[in-house]
Amino acid sequence: MASLSARAQRRTAAMLLAPFFVLFSAVTVAPLLYAGWMSLFTTRTSGLGFGGTEEVFAGLDNYVRALSDPAFRDGFITIAAYVAIYIPVMIGGALALALLLDSALVKARAFFQLALFLPHAVPGLIAALIWVYLYTPGLSPVIGFLSAGGLDISFLSADNAVFSAANIAVWEWIGYNMVIFYAALQAVPGETLDAAKIDGAGGIRTALSIKVPMIRPAIALSVLFTVIGSVQLFTEPKVIYSASSSIGSSWTPNMYVQAAAFTHNDFGLAAAASLLIALFAAVLSFLVTRFSRSRSQA
Amino acid sequence: MTKTTTLSAPAPTAAAPDRKSRSRPTGRSPRSPRKRSSALLSKTGVTAMLGLAALYTLLPMLWLVLSSTKSRKDLFATNGFAPGKDFALFDNLSHLFQVDNGIYLRWLANTVLYAGVGALLATVFSVAAGYAFDKLAFPGKEKLFSFVLLGVMVPGTAMAIPLYLIAAKAGLVNTFWGVFVPGLVFPFGVYLARVFSAAYVPNEVLEAARMDGAGEFKAFCRIAFPMLAPAFVTIFLFQFTQIWNSFFLPLVMLSDKHLYPVNLGLYVWYSSALSQGHPQDYLLAVVGSLVSVAPLIVLFLMLQRYWKSGMTAGAVK
Numbered sequence: 001m002a003s004l005s006a007r008a009q010r011r012t013a014a015m016l017l018a019p020f021f022v023l024f025s026a027v028t029v030a031p032l033l034y035a036g037w038m039s040l041f042t043t044r045t046s047g048l049g050f051g052g053t054e055e056v057f058a059g060l061d062n063y064v065r066a067l068s069d070p071a072f073r074d075g076f077i078t079i080a081a082y083v084a085i086y087i088p089v090m091i092g093g094a095l096a097l098a099l100l101l102d103s104a105l106v107k108a109r110a111f112f113q114l115a116l117f118l119p120h121a122v123p124g125l126i127a128a129l130i131w132v133y134l135y136t137p138g139l140s141p142v143i144g145f146l147s148a149g150g151l152d153i154s155f156l157s158a159d160n161a162v163f164s165a166a167n168i169a170v171w172e173w174i175g176y177n178m179v180i181f182y183a184a185l186q187a188v189p190g191e192t193l194d195a196a197k198i199d200g201a202g203g204i205r206t207a208l209s210i211k212v213p214m215i216r217p218a219i220a221l222s223v224l225f226t227v228i229g230s231v232q233l234f235t236e237p238k239v240i241y242s243a244s245s246s247i248g249s250s251w252t253p254n255m256y257v258q259a260a261a262f263t264h265n266d267f268g269l270a271a272a273a274s275l276l277i278a279l280f281a282a283v284l285s286f287l288v289t290r291f292s293r294s295r296s297q298a
Numbered sequence: 299m300t301k302t303t304t305l306s307a308p309a310p311t312a313a314a315p316d317r318k319s320r321s322r323p324t325g326r327s328p329r330s331p332r333k334r335s336s337a338l339l340s341k342t343g344v345t346a347m348l349g350l351a352a353l354y355t356l357l358p359m360l361w362l363v364l365s366s367t368k369s370r371k372d373l374f375a376t377n378g379f380a381p382g383k384d385f386a387l388f389d390n391l392s393h394l395f396q397v398d399n400g401i402y403l404r405w406l407a408n409t410v411l412y413a414g415v416g417a418l419l420a421t422v423f424s425v426a427a428g429y430a431f432d433k434l435a436f437p438g439k440e441k442l443f444s445f446v447l448l449g450v451m452v453p454g455t456a457m458a459i460p461l462y463l464i465a466a467k468a469g470l471v472n473t474f475w476g477v478f479v480p481g482l483v484f485p486f487g488v489y490l491a492r493v494f495s496a497a498y499v500p501n502e503v504l505e506a507a508r509m510d511g512a513g514e515f516k517a518f519c520r521i522a523f524p525m526l527a528p529a530f531v532t533i534f535l536f537q538f539t540q541i542w543n544s545f546f547l548p549l550v551m552l553s554d555k556h557l558y559p560v561n562l563g564l565y566v567w568y569s570s571a572l573s574q575g576h577p578q579d580y581l582l583a584v585v586g587s588l589v590s591v592a593p594l595i596v597l598f599l600m601l602q603r604y605w606k607s608g609m610t611a612g613a614v615k
Contacts, residue, residue, distance in 0.1 A: 005508065009434045012514035016430040017442070020423040020488060027461065027480045028449055034467065035460035097351055100344050107345065114602075115352040118359065121598040123543045125561045126587045129568055130358045133365075133584070134378070141361070141378035175355060232455040235545045242569040254455050254546065261459055262550065270459050278456035285451050 032275070039063065039272035043265070062272035072273060075253035076280075078162065083230050086166040091223060094174050098181035099207045113182070116175035124172060128239035131168045132156075136243065156244035161251070165236045169229075177222050184218035185211055224288040231281045234258075253277050366390060366588040370581050390585045402586055404556060405563040409542060409590070411474075412559050416481035417538035424484050424533050425526055428491020429518055433504060443492075449485030458546045465551065476551040477559070481541040487533040494529030495522070532604040535597075542594065560590045 042058040066072050097116060101109060119127065134140045135155035146153055155164045188211055196206045212219075234254040241247055241255070249263065250256035254277065261270035361378050367390070372382030394402050430436075431443055461480055462471065470476040499522045507517040523530075548562045555563065564586050571579035598605070 006435060008514050010436045012518065013430040013434040013436040015515065016426040016434070016518065020427040020483070021442075021445075023423065023479070023483045024445070024449060024485070027483050028452065028457065028485075031457060031460035031464040032452070034464045038463055093351075097348065100348055103344055106348065107341075112348045112352060114599075116348075116355050118595065118598070119355050121539075121594045122359070122591050123539075123561055123594070125543070125545050125565055126591055127358075129564065129583060129587055130362055134358060134361065139374060139378070144377070171355065171358065174351075228451075228453055232453045234455055238545075239565070239568070242565075242572060254458075257459055258546070258550065261462070267459075267463060271463060274456050274459040278452055281453040281456065282451050 032278075035271040035275060039268055039275060042268045058268065062268045063276065065269055066273045066276060069256075071248075071250045072253065072256050075250060075256045078252055079230055079233060081162045082166055082233060083227065085163060086169055086230060087223060087226055089166065090170045090174050090226065091177065091219065093170065094177035094222070095181055095212065095219065097174070097178045098185055099211060101178070101182050102185045102211070103203060103207070113175075113179060117179055118175065119171050120173070120176045122172070124235045125239065127172050128168055128236045131164070131171065131236075132239050132243045135164055135240075156240060156246065158246040158248075161237070161240055161247045165233065165240060168236045169233075173226070177226075180218055180222060181215060184215040188214045220288065220291075224285055227288060228281050228285050231277060231284065253280075362584065362588050362591070365581075366585045368581075370578065373581055373584070390581060391589070394582060394585045394589065397582065401555065402560075402563065402589075405558050405560040406590065408474075408557060409559040409561070412477055412481060413538050413541040416478055416541050417484075417534050420482045420484040420487060420537045421530055421534040423482065424487030424537075425491045425523070425530055426518070427488045428493075428529075429495045429499070429522055429526065431488070431492045432495035433499065433501070433522070434514065446485045446488045449483075450489060454540075454544070455546045458550050461547060462550045471551060472553050472557070474557055477544075477548050477557070480547060481537070481544075484533070484537045484540075487537055490533050490536070491526070491529055494526060494532070498529060499525050528604060531601065535601060535604055539594070560586070564590070 039062050040058060040060070041055045042061060043053050044056050100106065101112060106112065122130075134142050137143055137154070143153070143155070154160060192210060192214075193206060196210050201209070232254055233252045237247060237251050237255060241249065241251065249259045253273065257270050257273045257277070260266045260273060357379065364381055365373055365378065367385055367387040368376065368382035369384045369386040369389075372384060372386070376382045427446075431439060431446075457480070461476075465471045465476045470479075503521060503525075504517055507521050508514075512520070542559075543561070544559075545561050545565070548559050549565070552558055552562065555566070558566070564583050567579040567586065568583040571583065
């Protein structure tokens, strides 16, 4: 009887798991393996230049080429600069807003949650389009307003593009993360907060030394997802690039990959660079997970 | 990652526990002067700060709405946060739906197929797999699950070129399937489904069904699946927006504009407005953005509860 039911469970499990894993193999495992294979070859125009090309085994050549290409490395520098602005502003801002919302001094809590969360319903491409319009001189009320105040900022210049891209992402994600932090704050036990109050801790003090440490796991997870998302930065700069080519066509690693594949038709290089990005993101998420786990256990 | 650390029950509803007790004045501590002096923590101060943040999030959307009602001349000539001289919304809309033989509607329909049907199937597969991981015993379970977690870690856009390469090999580049099939796989959905299954489907209910002689598959379809309905909605919403948002994959996969999702179509309108000097496309991209965002916002407002439960389930990981 027991073995019968065990067999029935196994059979049903196979049936329920099959669709997912068949598709997972087809659109995740197989493409990664195939890209890994392709990354070992390079296309060479054959000798006499009669238009024929041949695939030549190149070993790790494509990886070496990608890693030694300043354009690819600059992409990661761009990401580093972007993360340095984006993460503190977005996570810090989301946290501050969540604490304000939690501070018991707020009316219209539901309204603010909704208003701040709403940009997340806007697809990234459209968010980028809206903001790039708002960055465009002659169209933008923001630029008009700023220059009336004596500030002339060119949002689409190469120097300011990191800021401009980060701002789009902040707009999209600050409310989303605020809602997560706010939900985590709801789980902080009331007795702990009462005790702090009895001990004479004021609102800000309670927020910083009790509430924030208690929701650290939620913060760590948000940072993790944000970092992984940042490495993949593509849509926003792509739209900025189409408005102003000053940032260059391989401003971020993903833009580099796209240019390698479709401008230079160098698929071996594009495959190698894609896998390097995936590897980089995986290592980063591993590190952040390890770090946050050891912190939260301490 | 062991099972106990990765899987903890999500908060089943987003409803916040009422914490009135916190603001109840405690007899021992009369108002401290320090607290009152902090301007940052006054009611007005807090509301003002939140109000500023709300302006930041809402003004760009106001710009989108107002700009969609303007004529092309007004778009450039009037202030972006004020209404234009002419109310051209209906002209803009009819132009949007007529241009290029109504290609915009085609894009919307494509997007509904890619995101709607794709996410629906992806959710069915995720819930089935997540349930199996949670409730059924089979060999190699945790090893298999670590593949799922690995899938969660692989960044989506890094898959675009590998997917393009293998689709080129299979002859699926520039076809509907090249964009549709990748949307059917949602590893994070499997993870969420496992978490939700542990929280929503009591083991006793399944035991009872087994006692009554219901087959495992039947128990899943008739008993567990209805209990997982909220999880289904949550996972569907996540994958739906993810596909609706995707841009890199359709950009590399599609060249036939009749296959475009609306995202890609808007991008092409916008960039051709700039590069090929079609300023009329400038306004098209604006109005087209508004029309494609509106249903998403409605969906969002209606299904807020499901959103939050999915987001917080992720946060307790």
